[in-house]
Amino acid sequence: MRAHYFQHVPFEGLGSIEPWLAAAGFEITSTRFFESAVLPDLNEIDLLVVMGGPMSVNDEAELPWLVQEKRFIHQAIEAGRPVLGICLGAQLIASAMGAGVYRNPVKEIGWLPIQGLAANDTAVFSFPATEKVFHWHGETFDLPAGAVRLAKSAGCENQAFQLGRSVIGLQFHLETTPESAREIVANCRAELIPAKYVQTEEEILSARPEWYQSINQLMGNVLSFLLRNDG
Numbered sequence: 001m002r003a004h005y006f007q008h009v010p011f012e013g014l015g016s017i018e019p020w021l022a023a024a025g026f027e028i029t030s031t032r033f034f035e036s037a038v039l040p041d042l043n044e045i046d047l048l049v050v051m052g053g054p055m056s057v058n059d060e061a062e063l064p065w066l067v068q069e070k071r072f073i074h075q076a077i078e079a080g081r082p083v084l085g086i087c088l089g090a091q092l093i094a095s096a097m098g099a100g101v102y103r104n105p106v107k108e109i110g111w112l113p114i115q116g117l118a119a120n121d122t123a124v125f126s127f128p129a130t131e132k133v134f135h136w137h138g139e140t141f142d143l144p145a146g147a148v149r150l151a152k153s154a155g156c157e158n159q160a161f162q163l164g165r166s167v168i169g170l171q172f173h174l175e176t177t178p179e180s181a182r183e184i185v186a187n188c189r190a191e192l193i194p195a196k197y198v199q200t201e202e203e204i205l206s207a208r209p210e211w212y213q214s215i216n217q218l219m220g221n222v223l224s225f226l227l228r229n230d231g
Contacts, residue, residue: 110199
C-alpha cells in the first residue's frame with residue numbers, strides 16, 4: 001500500500017501520521033510543493049493526505065500549482081481514493097469540490113476545544129462531544145455539496161466534514177507533536193497577536209503530554225476509519 005502526501009511548507013509535515021502509516025505497512029511518498037509540483041500517478045496510490053500551510057487556497061495567481069493540486073484532489077475523490085485534508089488541506093478539498101473558502105471572522109491559534117456533532121450512523125465518523133485540539137488557522141470553508149459536518153467550535157462553525165465514505169477534512173491539527181508545535185510557532189509567531197481565540201507562545205508550548213497523546217490517538221482513529229474498507 002502506498003500513501004502519498006502533499007506538503008506546502010517545510011515546517012508542516014506529517015507529524016504523528018508518519019509513524020502510524022509506517023506501522024500500518026504503508027510506503028510513504030510525497031509532493032513537496034515548495035520544491036517541486038510533480039504529482040503522482042493516481043492509480044498507484046491508496047491514500048492521499050493533504051497537509052496545512054500559511055497560504056490561501058485562493059492564492060492561485062501567486063502559487064499556480066494550487067490549480068493542479070486542486071484538480072488532482074478532485075480526481076482522487078472522484079476515483080474513490082481515501083483522502084484526508086488538514087487545515088489548508090481541508091480547505092483545498094472544499095475548494096476542489098466547489099465550495100467557498102474565505103477569511104473566518106476570528107483566528108483560532110492554540111489549544112482550544114471543538115464539539116463533535118452526533119453521528120447518525122456508522123458510515124459517519126464520530127468525534128468526542130468535546131476535545132481540546134491544536135488550531136492554527138484564519139480562514140474557513142463552506143461545506144461541499146453532500147458533505148456532513150462533523151465538528152464545530154465557538155470560533156468556527158465548520159471544523160470538520162466528511163464527504164462520502166472516504167473523504168474527511170479537518171480544520172484543526174490532530175497530527176501535532178511537541179516538535180511540530182515548536183516548528184510552527186518558530187515560523188509563524190508573527191501571527192500570535194492577542195485575540196479571543198489566539199493563545200500566547202508560552203500557552204501553546206506548555207501543552208501537557210496527554211493533550212498530544214489524545215489528539216494523536218484521535219488522528220489514528222480518523223485514519224483507521226478512512227481505510228476501513230481499503231484492500
